[in-house]
Amino acid sequence: xxxxxxxxxxxxxxxxxxxxxxxxxxxxxxxxxxxxxxxxxxxxxxxxxxxxxxxxxxxxxxxxxxxxxxxxxxxxxxxxxxxxxxxxxxxxxxxxxxxxxxxxxxxxxxxxxxxxxxxxxxxxxxxxxxxxxxxxxxxxxxxxxxxxxxxxxxxxxxxxxxxxxxxxxxxxxxxxxxxxxxxxxxxxxxxxxxxxxxxxxxxxxxxxxxxxxxxxxxxxxxxxxxxxxxxxxxxxxx
Amino acid sequence: xxxxxxxxxxxxxxxxxxxxxxxxxxxxxxxxxxxxxxxxxxxxxxxxxxxxxxxxxxxxxxxxxxxxxxxxxxxxxxxxxxxxxxxxxxxxxxxxxxxxxxxxxxxxxxxxxxxxxxxxxxxxxxxxxxxxxxxxxxxxxxxxxxxxxxxxxxxxxxxxxxxxxxxxxxxxxxxxxxxxxxxxxxxxxxxxxxxxxxxxxxxxxxxxxxxxxxxxxxxxxxxxxxxxxxxxxxxxxxxxxxxxxxx
Numbered sequence: 170x171x172x173x174x175x176x177x178x179x180x181x182x183x184x185x186x187x188x189x190x191x192x193x194x195x196x197x198x199x200x201x202x203x204x205x206x207x208x209x210x211x212x213x214x215x216x217x218x219x220x221x222x223x224x225x226x227x228x229x230x231x232x233x234x235x236x237x238x239x240x241x242x243x244x245x246x247x248x249x250x251x252x253x254x255x256x257x258x259x260x261x262x263x264x265x266x267x268x269x270x271x272x273x274x275x276x277x278x279x280x281x282x283x284x285x286x287x288x289x290x291x292x293x294x295x296x297x298x299x300x301x302x303x304x305x306x307x308x309x310x311x312x313x314x315x316x317x318x319x320x321x322x323x324x325x326x327x328x329x330x331x332x333x334x335x336x337x338x339x340x341x342x343x344x345x346x347x348x349x350x351x352x353x354x355x356x357x358x359x360x361x362x363x364x365x366x367x368x369x370x371x372x373x374x375x376x377x378x379x380x381x382x383x384x385x386x387x388x389x390x391x392x393x394x395x396x397x398x399x400x401x402x403x404x405x406x407x
Numbered sequence: 408x409x410x411x412x413x414x415x416x417x418x419x420x421x422x423x424x425x426x427x428x429x430x431x432x433x434x435x436x437x438x439x440x441x442x443x444x445x446x447x448x449x450x451x452x453x454x455x456x457x458x459x460x461x462x463x464x465x466x467x468x469x470x471x472x473x474x475x476x477x478x479x480x481x482x483x484x485x486x487x488x489x490x491x492x493x494x495x496x497x498x499x500x501x502x503x504x505x506x507x508x509x510x511x512x513x514x515x516x517x518x519x520x521x522x523x524x525x526x527x528x529x530x531x532x533x534x535x536x537x538x539x540x541x542x543x544x545x546x547x548x549x550x551x552x553x554x555x556x557x558x559x560x561x562x563x564x565x566x567x568x569x570x571x572x573x574x575x576x577x578x579x580x581x582x583x584x585x586x587x588x589x590x591x592x593x594x595x596x597x598x599x600x601x602x603x604x605x606x607x608x609x610x611x612x613x614x615x616x617x618x619x620x621x622x623x624x625x626x627x628x629x630x631x632x633x634x635x636x637x638x639x640x641x642x643x644x645x646x647x648x649x650x651x652x653x654x
Contacts, residue, residue, distance in 0.1 A: 232649055288600040296597065299587045309583050312646045313597060316579075319642055320601050323635055327604035330627065331611065 172375050179372045182365035186358070194358045203267040208359055210260035212366040213253040214283065218321075219370070220250025221290065225318035228311035240307035241381035243314055247293050249373045254287045278328040285324050289317040303388060431523035438514070438527025442501060443534060452500040453535050460493035460543055464550055475552055482551040483613035487606050489543050490536070491573060491599070497539065498532045498577030499594050502585040511585070514651070521648030529578040529643065536570035553617060561616035561625055568632040569609040575639040576601055582650045601639075608632045 190208040197204035223246035230239035261280055262272040274280060293313045300306035446453060467485045472478055478485075505511040514524060544566060548555040555562060580598045584590040612628035 232646075285600045285603050288596075292593075292597045292600065296584075296587075296593060299589055299593065308649050308652075312579070312583060312649060315646065316601065316639075316642050319638060320604070323604045323631075323638065327607045327631055330631070331607055 172372065172379075175368065175375070176372045179365065179368035182368050186362040186365040190358050190362060194354050197355075200268050203264055206260050206264040208362040209366070210257055210264060211359060212363045213260065214257040214279075215363060216366055216370045217250050217253040217257055217283075217286070220246040220253060221286070221314075221318055221321065223374075224250065224290075224293075224314045228314035231307050231311045232315075235304075237303060237307060237385055238382070240303070240310070241378050241385065243307075243310065244294075244297060244381055245374050245377035247290050247314065248377055249370060251287065251290045251294060252373075253370070254283060254290065258283055258287060278325065278331075281328050282321070282325045286321065289320065293317060303385060427520070431520050431526065434519050434523035435526035435530055438524060439530035439534065442528070442531030445504065446531075446535070452497060452504075453538060456493045456497045456500070456535075457539060457542055459496060460489045460539060461546055463489045463492055464543070464546055468550060478551045479553050482547050482553045483610045483617065485551070486543055486547045486613060487569065487610045489547075490540055490569065490609075491602055491606055493539055493543070494536055494570075494573040494577060495595050495598055497535045498574065498581045499584075499590070501528065501532055501535070501578075502581040503590075506585050511582075511651075521651055522644040524651065525578060525644050525647035528582070528647075529574050529640070532574035532578050533571055536574050537567065540566035540570045555617070558616040558619070561620075561629075562613065564629060565609055565612040565616065565632065568629065568636055569605060572605040572609075572632065572636045572639060573602065575636060575643050576605075579643040579647050579650065582647060605632065605635050608635065 186208070190205050194205075196202050224243045227239045227243035227246065230236070231243065258280070261283070265274055265277075265280075266272050293310060296313055297306055297310050300309055464485060467481075467489070468478060471481055471485075502511070505514065517524075541563075544555060544562065547553055576598060580594060580601070584594045584597065587593050608628045608631040612625055612632065615622070615625040615628065
């Protein structure tokens, strides 16, 4: 019940923040209305990084404590993180089309890093589907989750350098708006969007976690039934 | 579990860290030697992998040629793509042969430090990758008219570091995917994004070495390769044990 209320609150918050971002806050002087994409874009990118951090910590938790609840947290965060990453990339492309003139800009380190991030965690989710035994699945996934998280800073760093040799600055990087010189309206709208998206993130995490636990319980009972049935056959045969 | 751990600790060298390291090194070399022997005595995975890489290089030539200036400009990238693709096949095979024979379970049953087993497998992979890298460098020099003799030392250092990185990542990812149903797809799918920084740094270092390093960036890319290798070797050594236990 509480979770359901949280879901409604998150929905209303996202709707309200979107309304403010679309109609209340003035458009950016240089980028015009396209800049409005920045609010959900930055918020979802931030939550994507948070999700993958949670996956890595929960993965360490599983390897350490051998409690499948950690694994449920890890898979929930990875799945929600992939959702937010995809949303961030989509927003970035929608923004890049009018502002850069192209949807994909190889010289933007964040875009390339995020694309690799998506590939890493889609791989993580696919790997999970290929293993039936819950404990093996948790261990394999945990290793991939930890190594992927370790790889993120190296990827970011290398892509940053790589671009640096071609060009010194990227035009109109969306995060510029966050600098203190920017008008408070922009900052306030972004923070509001961030708060609304975070509520939605928490709601999705709780629901996905409950689902993961239910799946584990079903797998467990199916395995028990299988064992009981096998034993019955044995007993019947004498 | 507890008793096995105690055995392993005892086997790892009676609590003296120097003994443990010496013992671990011996085990790693033994594992690598076993892989090398199996390879030399007729499995010939390296040879088929080499031919695969050569075909990849030829196809790159068809895809981008026949303008020779463009091909030699793209040569560092093509070299490393060929090394990475062939490397995935090579490290995949090193583990596949083990599970086909059921040998990996036996390896896992030995009461020795798992990090030493990882080091041994990675060392075997490193040797294969090194052969691959050097042969492909020569092939690229011939096919795409690249002057490799101008800077042999930086090129060799790049090849050694790149080979070590692919082997370090490949060893535990191959161990991870070897028992999966769709391992042929999953190994590259998981490994390629992880290897992206290595590919980037190695291509840049190779290009810098070939052009005489006009911007003085060679050291930075070599440094990035070293950092990547260290991080991945530590991550692999720390997680390989979990894979052998119940991966």
